[in-house]
Amino acid sequence: MVLELQKPRPVWQIMFSTHHTDVGYLYLVFGIVFLFMGGVLAMIIRTHLFFPGQGVLVSDSATFNRIFTVHGLTMLFLFALPVANGIGNILVPIMVRYKDMAYPKLNAIAFWMNPVGAALLWLGFADTSWVSYAPYSVIRAPGPAADMFIFGMKILGISSILSSINFVVTIMKCKHPDLSLRRVPLFAWSMLTVSLMTIIAMPTYAAALIMMLTDRLGLSGFFNPFAGGDPIAYLHLFWFTFHPEVYIFLLPAIGMMYEIIPRFSRKPLYSQASGVFAFVMLGIIGFASWGHHMYSTGMDFTTKVVFMIGTLAAVPASGMHVFNFLATMWGGRIRFAAPMKFAVGGIALFFSAGAGGVLNSAMPLDFISHGTYWVVGHMHLFLIGTIGFGFVAMIYYMFPYITGRMYNEKWASAHFVLMFWGTVQTFFTQHLLGLEGMPRRVYDYPTEFTSWTQLNQISTIGAWMIGASFAIFLASLIYYSAKGKYANMDDPWGLGGKYYYPVAAKNPHGGHSGY
Amino acid sequence: MGHDTAEWVFVAIVIAVLCYVGVDSWMVQKEVEDVPADAEVIKVTGQQWFWSFEHADGTKEISTLHVKKGHAYLFEIQSRDVMHSFNIPDWVVFEDAVPGHTNHAWFAPDQVGTYPIQCREYCGLLHYNMRGSLVVEDDNST
Secondary structure: OOOOOOOOOOHHHHHOOOOHHHHHHHHHHHHHHHHHHHHHHHHHHHHHHHOOOOOOOOOOHHHHHHHHHHHHHHHHHHHHHHHHHHHHHHHHHHHOOOOOOOOHHHHHHHHHHHHHHHHHHHHHOOOOOOOOOOOHHHHHOOOOHHHHHHHHHHHHHHHHHHHHHHHHHHHHHOOOOOOOHHHOOHHHHHHHHHHHHHHHHHHHHHHHHHHHHHHHOOOOOOOOHHHOOOHHHHHHHHHHHHHHHHHHHHHHHHHHHHHHHHHHHOOOOOOHHHHHHHHHHHHHHHHHOHHHHOHHHOOOHHHHHHHHHHHHOHHHHHHHHHHHHHHHHOOOOOOOOHHHHHHHHHHHHHHHHHHHHHHHHOHHHHHHHOOEHHHHHHHHHHHHHHHHHHHHHHHHHHHHHHHOEOOOHHHHHHHHHHHHHHHHHHHHHHHHHHHOOOEOOOOOOOOOOHHHHHHHHHHHHHHHHHHHHHHHHHHHHHHHHHHOOEOOOOOOOOOOOOOOOHHHHHOOOOOOOOO | OOOOHHHHHHHHHHHHHHHHHHHHHHHHHHHHOOOOOOOEEEEEEEEOOEEEEEOOOOOEEEOEEEEEOOOOEEEEEEEOOOOEEEEEHHHOEEEEEOOOOOEEEEEOOOOOEEEEEEEOOOOOOOHHHOOEEEEEEOOOOO
């Protein structure tokens, strides 16, 4: 890995580079910038909901609707995807022992489409909600915001297809001939799985966006019931892409935990084969469950049963990941340094989110939870609890390799405690709020239900804790990359020499042999 | 590399729990969707941003719905503009109002009182305020 801050280069050299680590840094910086921009929107939303009926911070529902829409789009497409691509860019070529990504220029092009898409989403600031259900997005959503949203998503979709093609070719065609596919590290396997899923799933949504655009222009009526179309068709197209997309967001984070957990448990991974099997299973079964987002749209009983079975079928594979992590840690000499703390916390939250997901997919229970704050809590447990924790773990893990310096373990612990406690308090509480019946995506709620007010306030306090934890994160990233102690590059955490670090794989002739 | 018995036992337990969840929700859902034959039809129409109701005898109501305790009611849910979701959380009545479609949900209240009605699918500007109330009254006719 390049020790960036010890050998500074002019920034334009990184920006116009096509080298995989440079493109990886660009993705990471981009993702982190938008993590904080989306985070500010989240803080506005939660603070606003702390005071029902008072219009604090946001005094009209139009602005509020735009804020939660852009918050969702930012966190999913401008944070989760770019960050996974960034870490994938840095590590995947090293893991398959190739000099770069298969198509370096395509890689840079795929990255530079992201700022364009981001500009369209943020300047448009649409109010369609991130799912942008027809016919609202077709007949009622104000332009040009909704049109800019369509073009922004279009560009981000093309970018993610391009980078997926790159990952698939790099892993399948460019890996070292001595390295069998079965022995490719699990993080690279997760990137391979999600890239294949993106290539299969994304074109459907791209088509739906074009149809939505022509509908909005009045040229067609695919989703417009007043022109003979059917809004349910949009839901099918959308969820056919975006249920698999849930796994596309999730699996790289699981792959990151596979990098961290064996190393900090000072034990070999329990089973590479079951990790690979579980990734591939999730990649396939992820396509069998999109209808569980649509139980209440008037689906008949048989269809609901089919999609319930498809959804439940994904659970054993997720369970195998959790088992694999626990069995790896079992009997290990675990070192709870920051990456391990976040990885283990992430597994715990992944498990709770998954358990909540089983309840969601059971048909009668879905009619209680669907469209309420239960779902908000549930998917944020995945998004912050698993993806956020996996990402933060990986950033702490890569920190010495990128900067040559060490972060401060005490501040990292403070970050962990605040973030874990905050996540549990915010999103477990939102599950209860959902059971009380509070709908999601609301600007305001009636004060006569005192439990709604109380639960919202508890949830908001948790959200402030998450916000504070990320302020600590940002400050320590900046401060310790400039002023931190120099890291011992052979063994930054003192785990003992025989455990693999990424730096060793980059220098096969020095250091320890990796895979 | 390699699995052992512990992993297979774990997977078997997970699958057993899932089978239980699946079978149980199958049975509950079957029961939930079994509409009583004598259910009275109420037409529910969602539009930005209120609910209107039409009883079988032609009585029309806006925002507030009056029903009688001990009767079964079948809601025929429609929308006049965008997607809404008709929801009475206390009676677990929940079904989307999709323009161009008619969806169904039923309930049989057995307790007198006033309960909130709301929209649970994002439908634009005043989605948060698309609220109504359900009044369940004693049936004096019998």
